[in-house]
Amino acid sequence: MPSSNQKLNVVVGISGGIAAFKAVGVVRELVLLGHNVQVVATESALKFVGAPTLEALSRNPVYHDLFEGVAEVRHVAIGQSADVIVIAPATANMIARLSVGLADDLVSTTVLASKAPLVIAPAMHTEMWQHASTQHNIRVLEERGVTIVGPATGQLTGDDSGPGRMAEPTEIALATVEAHSRKINRHDLAGRHVLITAGGTREPIDPVRFIGNRSTGKQGVALASAAARRGAMVTLIGANLEVSPPAGVEFVAVGTANELQAAVDLRASKSDLIIMAAAIADYRPQEVSDSKIKKDVHGEQFQLNLVRNPDILATLANSARPGQVIVGFAAETDTDEVKLLETAKLKLERKGCDFLVVNKVGWTEGFASESNAITVLAKGGDIVLTTSGTKLSVADSILDLLI
C-alpha cells in the first residue's frame, strides 16, 4: 500500500453525526502514523464527542468557531497549511454543502480555502445514503477528485443495519495518507497504454432477442476514468454500456464476445496493461435466426443450441509479452467467503492472468450499484488487496496496486 514517509499536516474535520465518536480513532491512527493532526469540528460534532478527548489525542487545540481566531484569519489559515484534509464522519448535510461549495462553518471554510486533497468518510442511515440527492452529491465530489472511503455495510445507530456505517478508523487514516501520495504521483500512468474492457456482451438469438447479463460497465468505466486521470493512454472497449464512456479515452463500442475479441486482438500487443472487466458470454447461439422466432412454429418447448465463445482472457494471458500485465475479473455467487476465494483461485490458475479481481454478486448485489467490494488475488493465489467504496475509489486502489 503506497504511503508517504513524510510528516504531513492532516486536518481532520468532524461533522455532526453519531459516528463522530469514531473520529477519535481516526485522529489516534494518524498521530500514531507520525502526522501532525489539526481537528476542526462543527458545533453539532462537539455534541457527540468532547473537545478535550480530541485535544489530548491530537496534541493540538480543537477549533470549531468561525469567529474565534479572526485576527489570524483562522478559517483560511488551517486550509492553506493542510497537506491533506479528511472529514470523518461526513454527514449527508456536510456532503451536500461541500458539493455546492457552501462555507458557513469552520469545516467547510477550511475545505474551500485549501488546495489539499480531500477525503471523506460518509456515515448516515441507509435511506439517506441511497437518496438520489446524496448519490448525486457524492458523484459531484468524486468527479472533483475527492476520495470517498466507505460507507461500510453493517449495524447502524438503531436496530437497523445496511450501507451507511462509517468505515473503520484504520482504513480512513490509510486512505488519507494515500490520497496525499496519490496527489504527488498522480501522473503515475503517464506514457502507459492501458486497454480496458467493460460492460456485458449480448449474443443475438434473432433480430429482437439476445443472451445477455446484468453487467452495466460501471466498474470498467471507473477504471478507464481513473487511468486516464493518472496520465495513461486509455482504450475502453465497451459492450452495451449503461453509462457514458469517460472523456479523454479512445472508446470502441462492441456487442458480442466475438466483436470484443476482435477489438482486443487489434490493440493487445501495444498495451502495457490489459484489464478485462467485461462480463463476456461463454456461449452464443449456434444459429442466429434472420427473422423473429415465433412460438406458434415451436409450440410448448423450444431448444436453443449454444456453442462456446473463445476465452479471451486466457488467450491474452498465454500470449502476454514480458512486462505486460493482464488482469481478469471474476464475479462469483458463492455466499461463503472461503468457498468464494477457492473458486477464484481455481479461476486464476485456469486463466493464467497476473491478477484476478474478485467480487461477490447476487440477485441484489454487485450489478448497477455505485459501490463495490473487491478482493484481488495475485498469480499464485495470494490476497494482495481487499477494499470497498465507490467504484471510482475501488478503481484507484486497483491501479495503485498494479503500479
Ligand code: CTP
Ligand atoms: N472472460 C473472457 N472470455 C470469456 C469469458 C470470460 O475473457 N469467454 C474473462 C472476463 O472478462 C473476466 C474473466 O474472464 O475477466 C472471468 O470471467 P468469468 O465469466 O467469471 O469466467 P468464466 O471463464 O466464464 O468462468 P465460469 O463460467 O466458470 O465462471
